[in-house]
Amino acid sequence: MTVVQILYIVAFALFVYGLMGLTGPRTAVRGNWIAAAGMGVAVIATLMIPGMGNWWLILLGIAIGTAVGVPSARQVKMTAMPQMVALFNGVGGGAVALIAWVEHRQSDGFAHGAAYVAIASLFAALVGSVSFWGSLIAYGKLQEILPGRPIGAGRLQQPVNLLLLAGAVACGVAIVAGVSAEILVIGLLVLAAALGVLVVLPIGGADMPVVISLLNALTGLSAAAMGLALDNTALIVAGMIVGASGTILTNLMAKAMNRSIPAIVAGGFGGTGGPAA
């Protein structure tokens, strides 16, 4: 038991307690700050891992993130909240995808580690990239940069999506099988990006909150996969809690709107309730 591990356990307790608070109207505000405290503990614990270096770069990253995140969260209009959440979700997914890419570069294409490290990293890269680009499209639609109505290729939509997914998975399989060329991981990220864009584009503005919630759950899953690859319990626990609770929440939100998740993801699908935005 190291200090880091003990602090991680404290952080998990705060996350779960905070989330429980967030499910009740009276405790929600406090719950949110309890979860935030948990995050603070987790970050501090990670910085205490023996052998940490590159301090200036770490500080730089955190400083840039704070300088961008705080004003955008403070100044966003109340009506523009959902797209802001989409954007914050997207950058989370983008972070996962970037980390997985660097992991690939640092390990000569996962040449030396166990196979599960490669599989978990590549899964994280795929889902993270889908989430990043999907969230950007969701943001664009809600912000009315893109038209809110469903944009799709009609009958071709599903085969094209499947083809993109198959291509991305094929890149991943090749990497796990031992082909270390970097173009494969870049190909995986690009194909997953196209998939994210094409899945969200045909979805109407009214369904967007459910889609954002779904992407949120996906980012959680990718964080958990990244945790497996990096052997980091904090990522596994927090990522999986979000992945599971996000799935339930997506279902609840879809039900509240009398929609089913498959119907929403299948896109314009008859356009029922879609183009209300």
Added chain:
Amino acid sequence: MLLQNLAVLVLAGFVGFLVISKVPNTLHTPLMSGTNAIHGIVLLGGLIVLGLGAEGTLDKILLVIAIAFGTINVVGGFLVTDRMLGMFKGRSGSAKDAGKEETTR
């Protein structure tokens, strides 16, 4: 190590399922935003990979971006959730403890 981690993964999944059993409809969006902030934990992944010795300029740049992204996710996520919840309070206008939070507008 993998087995332990998988066990943790499965148990964390059940915790996630159980925590969100009953949620009033009005809290769906804040809860989504709150869980969104929590998966900003990916920030730790960036810290670990960069802190424990990433080499090469491109790798370092990518990781700094990843850390910045993760930080935006965390900081922005919790702040936006707080503002959403503040809005509910302001609207209901009840005298619970409305003075504590700044109700922007």
